[in-house]
Amino acid sequence: MTVATVDRRGTFQLAGEADGLALVFSQPLSFWGGIDAETGEIIDHSHPGLGQNVAGRILVMPSGRGSSSSSSVLAEAIRRGTAPAGILLQRPDPILAVGAIVAEFLYDIHMPLVVCDIAGIVSGDRIAVRVGEEGEAVLHKAQ
């Protein structure tokens, strides 16, 4: 995609670059019990995203949720290539941060985890995450 105008800026919990289609949820998703790390499919029966797949998407949600075991599931999904290409959160999340950092440490895969304003992003938006000059997260959006 052509990276044109800056849409918004944010803070990295884990820095990296990614391109993908947004998958937006207003309800937080727990990776543990919520995502099958083998496939990236959403398996939480109480979540509106049930049956959709997070692999390669830019996952956008207000926050993380649930058990600390989500760290392992995210790290395992990143290892298997079934994780989102990047995650945008409204609020920082320690559990997802640990999973992303551990995966970077072990496998040198940098899945960007960004805290930013998520208003106005809808599923299907084409999002590019880039590292700005000050180390901040820079987001570009194309419809």
Next chain:
Amino acid sequence: MTLELTARDQSMLDGEQGPSAAAAMKILVAFSNAVGARGLLDITGAHIDGCLYHGKAGLDFVERLVEGGGRVQVPTTLNVGSFDLIHPGMVKMPAAEEVPARRLMKAHLELGCQATFTCAPYQTRFRPAFGQQVAWGESNAIVFANSVIGARTNRYGDFIDLCCAMTGRAPAWGLHLSENRRGRILFELDIAEPRDSLFVGVGLIVGQASGDRIPVISGLPRPRDEDQLKALGAAAATTGAVALFHAVGITPEANTPDEAFHGRAPEETIRISQADIDHALSRLSGVADGTPLAAVSLGTPHFSHEEWMRLLPMLREAAPGRGIPIYVNTGRATLTRLQEEGALTGMEAFGLIPVADTCTYVTSILERLDGVVMTNSGKWAHYAPGNIGVTVAFAEMVDCIRSAAAGQVMRGAS
């Protein structure tokens, strides 16, 4: 709010104390920033919930720390693994799964962790003291440490518990700090008889209703021993995310309601009646009395020595002789003590099968999964149907043993 590191923290981060300490500190710093901690604090011990194999990433992490020459910096206990290393052959698992799962347990030992393999580290010589800062994983251990002992830990888990152990540090936030240990929601009950099931029922209700607020329980009858508080906490951490409860006049930070609430008023008050308890417990039992019994499972969390001393006379009295297995999960230190005391001699005739280092609901131990299993554990009753696919009947311990003798579910016999 920025995180302030000491010179020693910074030296670890910069790799001056080896690559493993550097990796652990880097993860700890990121976690601390995410939770808004202003600094790190020293811990006196850690309990690691990392020995159950959930995938390659978990094992790769520990292997990398081993390769980097890492050692834990504080006394560190280990939670259950997937195997009973004391009783080889008890767990049935395909070789492809067995090799990494066994390696995971061993790799933790190579980091200097203690081979406790118990979910009840508070029953070992590594039990912390009142006011000590620790970094513990495993939900029942966390709530016990905070509530019953008055030690201080947050709900640590995956990777981060080990990062605390590898650095001897924890983020200064949450329940490590006095001001965050204040009770916020009050549960009042007026039930005199301290039956084991009462403590389970109270735990189930408190867990469900508390959300992220610290519960204070008033009117709880004085527990016979700390095992009843263990059962309450384990149940509360099963139905909810409770990491600390106060019981007025019983737990160490709640001598008075005022102390528990730090002089403030509860935000909400909930009455618990006997009917509420009965309702909560009835949801743990899917079968009617008279249903044929396949097995009994006790000791979730791990059976203490005191619980064994209550169980063994019950076994002798009821003398179950139908070959129905009575599994009892316990820590290896407790088991060793019992064997030294000769307490278990002849008990196999009653169907007794002690299980160490693991638990009957996290791995494949039970011979039969097609029948009803009785338990006195609210936690086991909640998780076992989903984990291993059994039908559960919850009951008092004495009813579990009498049912094993009768070959069918019998409750309320006391």
